[in-house]
Amino acid sequence: MEVIIAVVIMAAVLGIALPTIGFVDQYRLDYEVSLLVKRLEYVKKLSGDMDIFVAKGYRDNNKLPKLVVDEEGGGYTCRIGNKTRESWSLPPGFMLICNRQETVFHRNGETSNCTFKLRLKDKSRKVVVDRVGRIRIE
Secondary structure, three states: OHHHHHHHHHHHHHHHHHHHHHHHHHHHHHHHHHHHHHHHHHHHHHHHOOOOEOOOOOEOHHHOEEEEEOOOOOEEEEEEOOEEEEEEEOOOOEEEEEOOOEEEOOOOOOOOOEEEEEEEOOEEEEEEEOOOOOEEEO
16 A cells, blocks of 8 residues: 555656656756857957958958857857857757858948757757847747
């Protein structure tokens, strides 16, 4: 009788815990997405503080701050020129994919369209940056 009661209690606890695990994954994903947005805004602000021109009046994108996604998708880096200003790694299990390896903002906030997709197990969220520099979560 005691064994049956123990099994029923364990089943109830497990039944409550399993949906919560999925909720935790969604919370972790949302948190990492918000960090990615803040870091994109950080790179955009750095770019607004400087605008590098070459002698002929053209922008030199190689000297502007940019967000670079690691080739393996395990993190991303803020670089100015060839120097790394800051680097961020994603927690284990996360994968970041982007249609551009580098995202460069100009002084007025303009950039090329790009979509970041952050995945954790079977869940994913997108961060979209449009041509005028608006950053939104989908």
